[in-house]
Amino acid sequence: MDLGADLSVASGGLVYALLVAGASLEIMVMGPMELRPYGADSQVITVTKQVRLGILELKTACGPLMLRGLRVGVDETVAPVELTLDLSVMQKLGYNEQTLLENERRQQAVWDFGVQPITTPGVAMHRTLLMAELSNGIDDDEGMACATPELGNAPDDDGPVRIVLEAKVAEATTAGMPTAAVDSSGTC
Structure with missing residues (x-):
């Protein structure tokens, strides 16, 4: 986005x-x-x-x-x-925007963007x-x-989407995305 x-x-x-x-x-x-x-x-x-x-x-x-x-x-x-x-x-x-920046500042004072794809x-x-x-x-x-x-009985048919998303996450990780940005389920 x-x-x-x-x-x-x-x-x-x-x-x-x-x-x-x-x-x-x-x-x-x-x-x-x-x-x-x-x-x-x-x-x-x-x-x-x-x-x-x-x-x-x-x-x-x-x-x-x-x-x-x-x-x-x-x-x-x-x-x-x-x-x-x-x-x-x-x-x-x-x-x-202001809330986003305030939350990021609470997490970490310095963010290093020296290496970018x-x-x-x-x-x-x-x-x-x-x-x-x-x-x-x-x-x-x-x-x-x-x-x-x-959210009733929605079918769980996100298999094809999950495959594409997992490939994108793997691509981002290979391109230098920090592993801390990828949670345990393999998504960002």
Whole structure:
């Protein structure tokens, strides 16, 4: 999740995976919008479609989080499953920069970022997105709601997702992610 993005963006891979899973998506073609990720080596992303996700469930360390009616631009050039939630969505979910920094300071006074992985196109997409042009009049908050999901007899069919997540965690660990950031279940 990019905490400074101006627009929520889903990868083409995520949209494809949701369609294959039978999700109901409202796909809208829009005028081209250029997004300029932060970073000298980043490439311009041209978004020509927007998707309204009916229901999106995120599995968190605190339990499932349900997002309804989330509108995201689609970066069709990215095949892996990726999602960038913009700052307005993060704030609606309760994210607060000051609280985050205060909590990090309580944990540790000095954080060493001397060794960092090289930026890849996927990482660059998740950096701050600058909107070059917003040609549609869509209200990003329209129909957006966050709710606690019903946890009744939901099937435990997260096997394929868990495999992808475990591969991503292994990749991050290989790229230098501290082992302290990976909990005993193998997730971040």
